[in-house]
Amino acid sequence: MILVVDIGNTNIVIGVYDGDELLGNWRMVTRSEKTSDEYGVFILSLLKHSDIEHTKISSAIVSSVVPNVMHSFENALKKYFNIEPLIVGPGIKTGITIVTDNPKEVGADRIVGLVAGYDIYGGPLIVIDFGTATTYDVVSEKGEFKYGITSPGIQISADALWQRTAQLPSVEIKKPSSILAKNTVTSIQAGLVYGYIGQVEYIIKKIKEEMKIDDMKVIATGGLGRIIYEETKLIDVYDPLLLFKGLKVIHDKNCKK
Known part of the structure; x- marks a missing residue:
C-alpha cells in the first residue's frame, strides 16, 4: 500500500492506495509547530x-x-512507518515539462494537479485548484506547463473582508438565492460567490482567447471548487481527488512495482 500526502498552506490531506484503489482519505489542519511524534500518532489513529x-x-x-512542516513530517514517516518518502521536487519524473520562466518557483501541488489532469484527460488542459490561493494552470497537448495564474482564494477573500472592516461579520461561504441581497450576510455572500464565478469564467475565457484554443478541457479541484463548478458551464469536471491521483501517478513513474 502507498501513503500519499499533500501538505498545503491550510490543510494536509492524506490518502492510502492499495493498487489503484483509494482506500481512504483524511484532512488535518496544517500546523508547523507539530512534532514528528504528533504527526506519526495522528496518522496511525486515522x-x-x-x-x-x-x-x-x-x-x-x-x-x-x-x-x-517537512522536517517533522518526514521524520514521522521514518519513525512510525520505517519509510523514506518520495518528495515531489526537482529531478523527479512527472511526465510534465515545466517551461515557465523559473521552474523552481512552481509549487509541488500545482505540478501534481497537472500530472493527474494530463494523465487522465490529456492536453491542452486548464487545471483550477481552489485552495488557499486559486491557481489556474495550463498544460499543452505535448504536456508542457507554460502558463499559470494565481489569485486569492475564496476563503482568503472572505477573511480579509471581515478582518479589515469593523462592522462586517464572518459568514458562511455559499451562494444566496439571488444576487439582489437585502441584508448584510447575503450581501457578502453574493459578492464573494457571484464575484468569484465571474472571475473564474473571465479567466477561463481569456486563457482560451489568448491561446486561440476554444476546446480546452477545464478540470477543477480543491475544497471550495464544488461551489463554483455547480454554477458555471465553463468547468467540465470537478474532481476533489485530483491531487491524490497525481501523487499516485508520480509515485508509479518513480518507483519500481
Whole structure:
C-alpha cells in the first residue's frame, strides 16, 4: 500500500492506495509547530479508525508547499512507518515539462494537479485548484506547463473582508438565492460567490482567447471548487481527488512495482 500526502498552506490531506484503489482519505489542519511524534500518532489513529493495517504501507510520496512542516513530517514517516518518502521536487519524473520562466518557483501541488489532469484527460488542459490561493494552470497537448495564474482564494477573500472592516461579520461561504441581497450576510455572500464565478469564467475565457484554443478541457479541484463548478458551464469536471491521483501517478513513474 502507498501513503500519499499533500501538505498545503491550510490543510494536509492524506490518502492510502492499495493498487489503484483509494482506500481512504483524511484532512488535518496544517500546523508547523507539530512534532514528528504528533504527526506519526495522528496518522496511525486515522488508519486504525479505518481498519487499515499500517504495517502494510510500504512506500509514501509527499508534495508540500510548507517547508517548515517537512522536517517533522518526514521524520514521522521514518519513525512510525520505517519509510523514506518520495518528495515531489526537482529531478523527479512527472511526465510534465515545466517551461515557465523559473521552474523552481512552481509549487509541488500545482505540478501534481497537472500530472493527474494530463494523465487522465490529456492536453491542452486548464487545471483550477481552489485552495488557499486559486491557481489556474495550463498544460499543452505535448504536456508542457507554460502558463499559470494565481489569485486569492475564496476563503482568503472572505477573511480579509471581515478582518479589515469593523462592522462586517464572518459568514458562511455559499451562494444566496439571488444576487439582489437585502441584508448584510447575503450581501457578502453574493459578492464573494457571484464575484468569484465571474472571475473564474473571465479567466477561463481569456486563457482560451489568448491561446486561440476554444476546446480546452477545464478540470477543477480543491475544497471550495464544488461551489463554483455547480454554477458555471465553463468547468467540465470537478474532481476533489485530483491531487491524490497525481501523487499516485508520480509515485508509479518513480518507483519500481
